[in-house]
Amino acid sequence: MIWFQLFSHILLVMALGWYLATNLQWYSYKIERVVLHHTNYVWHLIYFLIPLFAYYFTGLYYWIYFYFAYLPSLWLWHRRLDRKLVLTGRIKRFFALLLALTLFQDILCMAKEACEVFGVILPLTFAVAGSMMIEKVLFHGFKVQSKNKLNNMPDLIVVGVTASYGKTSIKNFIAQIVGHEKKVYATPRSVNTLGGVMKDINESLPEDTEVYIVEMGARGPGDIAEITHFVQPHFAVVGVIGPQHIEYFKTLGRIRDTKMEILQSDRLRHAWVHTSANVKPDEKVTVFGDEIENIRATLDGVDFDLSLEKEKVHMHIPILGTFNAINVTAALYVADALGIPYEKGAKYAEKLTPVEHRLQRIDAGGKIILDDSFNGNIDGMLASFELASQYNGRKVVITPGLVESDETMNEKIAEKANEIFDLVIVTGRLNRAVFEKIVDNSKLHILDDKSKMEQTLAELTRPGDLILFANDAPNFI
Numbered sequence: 001m002i003w004f005q006l007f008s009h010i011l012l013v014m015a016l017g018w019y020l021a022t023n024l025q026w027y028s029y030k031i032e033r034v035v036l037h038h039t040n041y042v043w044h045l046i047y048f049l050i051p052l053f054a055y056y057f058t059g060l061y062y063w064i065y066f067y068f069a070y071l072p073s074l075w076l077w078h079r080r081l082d083r084k085l086v087l088t089g090r091i092k093r094f095f096a097l098l099l100a101l102t103l104f105q106d107i108l109c110m111a112k113e114a115c116e117v118f119g120v121i122l123p124l125t126f127a128v129a130g131s132m133m134i135e136k137v138l139f140h141g142f143k144v145q146s147k148n149k150l151n152n153m154p155d156l157i158v159v160g161v162t163a164s165y166g167k168t169s170i171k172n173f174i175a176q177i178v179g180h181e182k183k184v185y186a187t188p189r190s191v192n193t194l195g196g197v198m199k200d201i202n203e204s205l206p207e208d209t210e211v212y213i214v215e216m217g218a219r220g221p222g223d224i225a226e227i228t229h230f231v232q233p234h235f236a237v238v239g240v241i242g243p244q245h246i247e248y249f250k251t252l253g254r255i256r257d258t259k260m261e262i263l264q265s266d267r268l269r270h271a272w273v274h275t276s277a278n279v280k281p282d283e284k285v286t287v288f289g290d291e292i293e294n295i296r297a298t299l300d301g302v303d304f305d306l307s308l309e310k311e312k313v314h315m316h317i318p319i320l321g322t323f324n325a326i327n328v329t330a331a332l333y334v335a336d337a338l339g340i341p342y343e344k345g346a347k348y349a350e351k352l353t354p355v356e357h358r359l360q361r362i363d364a365g366g367k368i369i370l371d372d373s374f375n376g377n378i379d380g381m382l383a384s385f386e387l388a389s390q391y392n393g394r395k396v397v398i399t400p401g402l403v404e405s406d407e408t409m410n411e412k413i414a415e416k417a418n419e420i421f422d423l424v425i426v427t428g429r430l431n432r433a434v435f436e437k438i439v440d441n442s443k444l445h446i447l448d449d450k451s452k453m454e455q456t457l458a459e460l461t462r463p464g465d466l467i468l469f470a471n472d473a474p475n476f477i
Contacts, residue, residue, distance in 0.1 A: 161330075398457075
């Protein structure tokens with residue numbers, strides 16, 4: 001019996017560790033975010049708290065529940081996730097430490113015959129704490145390595161990009177325009193944390209790069225400053241400031257102040273800051289946005305005029321969404337500072353390709369698909385709705401609403417969706433009540449299980465439809 005209990009106890013600890021590690025990975029390994037900002041606390045109850053406390057109070061009967069209820073339900077839960085646990089080096093180290101601590105504790109208990117039940121909380125707590133310490137040591141080593149690599153590239157020009165909305169697009173547009181004339185490298189995908197930037201420098205930054213474009217994201221004050229002090233950008237862009245991640249920052253002023261930390265670079269030559277930041281220009285800071293005029297967005301692209309001090313440039317970009325006029329304008333300013341005049345930059349901009357999953361048009365099966373699944377801010381979402389409204393045929397939107405936002409903004413989204421679309425498919429439960437309250441019942445469809453998305457679209461849409469994917473929150477949200 002003791003060997004059965006030992007094996008079962010180790011399996012229990014590892015199962016609880018699996019759930020904990022999955023949540024930690026979702027929330028950037030921040031315990032406070034898992035505890036305070038999780039959007040589905042019922043999962044914590046079912047997959048962590050109930051099995052944990054039941055273990056201490058139900059005796060041998062617990063293992064019937066564990067093997068025939070808990071383990072199967074945890075397996076089904078994980079199988080349905082669209083963002084499963086990725087077995088990175090950090091996760092493997094966590095599980096190795098957890099297993100070692102659990103075995104050490106259990107063997108010690110058996111040798112001294114001092115435990116009525118094997119502990120669960122202690123190995124989990126020490127594994128999390130120990131893992132954090134190990135990663136801090138490794139982090140310091142990676143930081144030294146990446147800093148040395150940057151120091152060995154003295155001619156490298158670094159461009160920092162941040163914003164509440166559109167920073168990935170700005171980064172990619174700068175890379176595409178400047179890339180016509182210089183060797184450019186940009187942080188991939190949405191890599192925008194200090195750890196992600198360091199890892200990218202160590203593993204992927206080519207040593208012959210002339211211009212390195214670094215995207216900078218933040219979930220709290222100091223995050224942008226941390227990256228800025230590390231890469232020390234020569235040029236900086238602060239795009240549109242808005243209430244994205246407001247639940248972390250609490251106020252718009254704190255969001256703005258955090259984004260402006262990018263100006264703390266010791267070698268900053270110039271920065272371009274969007275008017276939404278409400279800052280005053282100076283010799284190193286240009287405020288932009290008001291010079292963008294006559295914007296006209298269609299399903300084929302965006303046309304606008306750029307009124308500069310010495311000239312007026314007409315722009316056509318094959319990118320969807322009015323907001324991309326701002327993003328491309330920022331890219332043109334950086335390109336000009338790097339020796340590519342505005343008129344030449346405008347020609348390069350005519351060949352821009354869209355950033356994947358950000359108002360990307362796909363024509364398939366007789367349907368027009370607008371993939372805006374990586375856009376989770378209210379301004380961008382409303383702009384995509386307006387763009388869709390130009391279509392004369394049947395219009396379908398698939399959205400979870402806004403994440404890390406308040407009810408008022410989701411009500412605006414629901415009202416606009418009800419006004420424009422013939423079918424509104426709401427994924428997940430986060431904003432379900434808001435949409436049920438506002439959207440006509442005849443056009444509303446709730447999709448709780450995203451694994452059934454393909455089947456749902458096959459049943460509810462038809463050739464000739466325009467289908468907009470507006471935000472795509474993972475199902476843990």
